[in-house]
Amino acid sequence: MPSKKRDAPEINASSMADIAFLLLVFFLVTTTIKKDTGLQVLLPPWSEDEPDPTKLKARNVFEVFVNADNQLLVRDEQLRASKLRERAKEFIFNPTGREDLSESPNKAIISLKNDRSTNYETYLTVYNELQAAYNELWDEQAQRDYKKPYAELNKAQQKDVRAKIPFVISEQEPDNVDG
Numbered sequence: 001m002p003s004k005k006r007d008a009p010e011i012n013a014s015s016m017a018d019i020a021f022l023l024l025v026f027f028l029v030t031t032t033i034k035k036d037t038g039l040q041v042l043l044p045p046w047s048e049d050e051p052d053p054t055k056l057k058a059r060n061v062f063e064v065f066v067n068a069d070n071q072l073l074v075r076d077e078q079l080r081a082s083k084l085r086e087r088a089k090e091f092i093f094n095p096t097g098r099e100d101l102s103e104s105p106n107k108a109i110i111s112l113k114n115d116r117s118t119n120y121e122t123y124l125t126v127y128n129e130l131q132a133a134y135n136e137l138w139d140e141q142a143q144r145d146y147k148k149p150y151a152e153l154n155k156a157q158q159k160d161v162r163a164k165i166p167f168v169i170s171e172q173e174p175d176n177v178d179g
Helices: 016-030 081-093 120-146 155-164
Strands: 061-066 072-074 077-079 109-114 169-171
Touching (some): 061 120, 072 081, 081 120, 120 155
């Protein structure tokens, strides 16, 4: 008896494209894409006028520099990032009335500068420490004035606290020290 060849069974693949399309649509609809937001900083309005350097006293400027090796220099003195918050608070508020610190909180300026080779994580750490210094000072001022934390104040009270201790960080154009 001669052997009969059997044909291989066929699989109907006509609906495969439909299933693949439905899966693609499902994943597109259900997937969320994380968006980098960066730093939330409100820039001052643009002005054509040059600032008057004679109005700025050196004692009111807290110079912070992050070099290409990610080392933090505060007023030409090397400092660890963990110490920056306390030094900034001391400079801004000047509780002891020292001559080398700011005259008052509303005259204090923090000048932040970095090298183009500075690691972004280091820059963010430094910026966050400076922001945290202001947050703590606002909280302390709110406790003195209103006996409540800053976050619990209404908008007018928060504005009053920020008028006494304005958030002033001046960022300079990065240097290219290493070449």
